[in-house]
Amino acid sequence: MITDGQILDYLSAIEPDRSNILETIENEAIKLDIPIIKKDVQGLLRFILGIHKPKKILEIGTAVGFSSVLMSEYASKETSIITIERSPYMINLAKQNIEKANKTNQIQIIEKDAQDALKGLKEQFDFIFLDAAKGQYITFLPYCVKLLKTGGVLISDNVLQDGNVAKSRYSVARRYRTIHTRMREYLWEINHHQLLETTILPIGDGITMSYKKEK
Secondary structure (H helix, E strand, O other): OOOOHHHHHHHHHOOOOOOHHHHHHHHHHHHOOOOOOOHHHHHHHHHHHHHHOOOEEEEEOOOOOHHHHHHHHHOOOOOEEEEEOOOHHHHHHHHHHHHHOOOOOOEEEEOOOHHHHHHHOOOOEEEEEEOOOHHHHHHHHHHHHHHEEEEEEEEEEOOOHHHHHHOOHHHOOHHHHHHHHHHHHHHHHHHHOOOEEEEEEOOOOOEEEEEEOOO
16 A cells, blocks of 8 residues: 555545445455455546547456446446456356446457467557556567557556655575566656557555557
8 A cells, every 4th residue: 555544545435436346346346355456446437438438448467356347337338348358267266246237238358368369350449448467568568559449548556566666786686586577668658659548546555547648
């Protein structure tokens, strides 16, 4: 957590109620010790989807399907969502949750490694939510830029790694150094990409929010 816990608790307490299915999915994820997007990030997604009104959404990293279901609730009923997941365990849980939410006609899971799936996609998207293996964000970025429509929005979650990304590489535990290096590369690249206008927000565990400019 990179923001004050007391402030987050207060903001969480005044959040509007969510649907029963989102509450159920979140509670089950907590029991299984599976992380989902934090409430302040959920609020940002609700806000952006309400303003941007995307017709086609791509999510990279399905997990239990929480964020897919959330996005389907706050986008229009005509919005289609493609989400990518490679873990059979997560895919099984996500399918159950998507079915419980009655969103099977709106959400499609591609059951592949993300890079292989991204290579195979030909359509373009109005909105991309990146929440997969953090060490692979730098690898996924060119695909995201290619698949994002001009004026489209790209959001990347968990980019500040509990604040560790701001620390020296040698002050980070050895097992996290590769991810630390790759995330810093990602943040540099997305901030300086010629086709993207990007801001980094210290909410949740840090997000980047970008839109694709005219060439």
